[in-house]
Amino acid sequence: MELAVLLFFAGTLFAAAITPGPGIAALLARIFGQGMRGTPMFVVGMICGDLFWFTLAIMGLAAIATNYAIVFVVLKWLGAAYLLYVAWGMWNSKGVTPTQEGDAAVKATSRLAVLLAGLSMNLSNPKVVIFYMALMPNIVPMDKIGLLAYWELAATMACVLFIVFGIYAYLAVSAKKLMSSQRAFKRLNRGSSMVMVGVAATMVTR
Secondary structure, eight states: OOOOHHHHHHHHHHHHHSSSOOOHHHHHHHHHHHTTTTTTHHHHHHHHHHHHHHHHTTOOOOHHHHHHHHHHHHHHHHHHHHHHHHEEEETTTTOOOOOGGGGGOOOOEEEEEEEHOOOOOHHHHHHHHIIIIIIGGGOOGGGGGGHHHHHHHHHHHHHHHHHHHHHHHHHHHHHHHHOOOHHHHHHHHHHHHHHHHHHHHHHHHH
């Protein structure tokens, strides 16, 4: 794949991804409420969701998403249910300060659940679907994509998303460290809980 095409794809994806949407809201709410522990798995799940739609667009199988829409409806509701579960736990939390962050670490046994939550988030995120199914065909010459070009584009996509999510994670952690009182963190957790509920509602109504 030509370097100019990769750079154009990377720039367009960055501009689309950096714009706040349901995925970014869920990521920030998770960091505010639970810290960074478990967040990398959530991010990996989100990127896998992007990779799924990216691959579907490359293979020209958008019709599958229409013919088997029930699968995506199920994933949407499962993802929303998980976000509501997380929101409930955050609302009832007594508050997590930076020194207590380790106590709120996600257990190894729940890593798969966190990964699937991130995956379902972007499998049902309309912003992601629109980008890969509607915009990407106008950015990348789809008829010239071979196996090597596919991996080049996929690697570019992963790098761009890691950068975007990393920027938001850094900003969230920095903002969180500015707050030190237990009461402030309790309010922050409850605010993040409401964001999670809003994200879940957005997922099931679109």
